[in-house]
Amino acid sequence: MVRSSDPARVPGSIRLGPICAIPALLLAAPGHAQDLRLRLPLDCTLGETCFIQQYVDADPGPGHADFTGGPLSYDGHKGTDFRVSDLEAMALGVPVLAPARGTVRGTRDGMPDRIMTDRADVADRECGNGVAISHDDGWETQLCHLAQGSVLVDTGDAVEAGQPIGRIGLSGASQFPHVHIAVRRDGEVVDPFVEGLWLEAPAYEPGGLLSAGFADGIPEYEQVKAGTADAADLPADAPALVLWGSVFGGRAGDVIGLTITGPDGNEVFEQEIALERTQAELFRAAGRRLRAERWDPGAYAGRVILMRDGQEIDRLDTQVVLR
Incomplete structure (x- = not known):
């Protein structure tokens, strides 16, 4: 799967204490922002292999609103969520x-990686497996939802910016594979985008595509989220040829265009689907049923x-080969 270039992208390959106990949103006082400088908390390429x-x-x-006034948040969210496309990527x-030099204040490990279905199951452990790091001058960062068994540091350890401390996971109060980074000063939540804390500020993406692929029918959403819905090849007598795309940050009125081109370069299928409501994550799929005994063999784009x-x-x- 290849992500094509557009004005906002570079071409590339496809990509503790509970959170709810953090005090209500209060920004750090101006003039203190330069006391802490943060690097990205994931080893990935934003916009290609990971997304905010x-x-x-x-x-x-x-x-709810994000720092630009857009909808990429939810009521009471107190951190930034860096995600990968699906469970296969995780x-x-x-x-x-x-994210910065400091001393580990606390850790948790041992919670399973699974999509939360009942918040009561993770009460007082919403962060899941995580690491809290104390920095100078009252600053603290907390990284949540790490993979079970992946935490590499212990309480009291000194860490350097960029040092691996675990792996991205799905533990705690989580619906998708990601790491949640919360930033606080003297116990008060700080938005690192508002206060300019990033060493290299990530570009704001108002939504985008997580993944895409082909299947011989409309896939189940669980397959899309697992990363198992895309077929590298299909039999030439497949009952249908379906193209799907997974989206984050979709807004009402957005349009998803799906186009399939055959081995001869001619268009096989094209459809536009308008989104009726704003959703944090979704997928859409469409395609064409087999109209003859077999599809023409070859690569379909x-x-x-x-x-x-x-x-x-x-x-x-993306592409699929019909044999």
């Missing part, structure tokens, strides 16, 4: 890194494009 799905909730009321063992207000947000190219 949710930011600190900047809305003090019952609604299984590759993506390292979680210490698929292109998935996410459009917003008539502008292309992201695109992914």
Whole structure:
């Protein structure tokens, strides 16, 4: 699967205490931001192999908004969520890194990696497997949802920025594989984007494509999230040829374009699907049923494009070989 270039992307290959106990959102006082400088907490390439799905909730009321006023957050969210595309990507063992020099204040390990279905199951352990790090001048970072058995540090250990401390996982109150990084000063939540804490500030992506692939029918969403829905090849008598795309940060009115091109370069199928509501994560699929005894053998190309207000947000190219 190949992510095609667009104005906001570079071409590339496809990519403790409970959180709820953190005090309500309060930004650090101006002038203190340079006391702490953060590197990214994952060893990955943003926009290609990892993505920021949710930011600190900047809305003090019952609604939610990210620091730009966009919808990439949820009510009361107190950190930044760096995710990978699916469980297959998680299984590759993506390292979680210490965001800055400090001393480990506490750790937790041993919680299973699984999609949370009942929050009561992780009460007072919403962070899952995690590491809390104390930094100078009252700063603290907390990294949550690490993979079971992956935590590499102990309480009291000194860590350097960029040092591996675990692997990305799905433990605790989690619906997708990611690491949640919370930043606090003197116990108060700080948004690192608002306060300019990043050594290299990640570009804001208002949504995008996580993955894409071919199947011989509409896949189950569990297959898409697991990373098992994309077929590298299919039999020439497959009952259908279906292209699908997985999206994060989809908004009502967005349009997903799905195009399949045959081995001869001619278009086999094309459809545009409009999203009816805003969703943090979703997928759409469409294709064509077999109309003869067999498909023409060869490589079929698929292109998935996410459009917003008539502008292309992201695109992914993929292919399948029919034999």
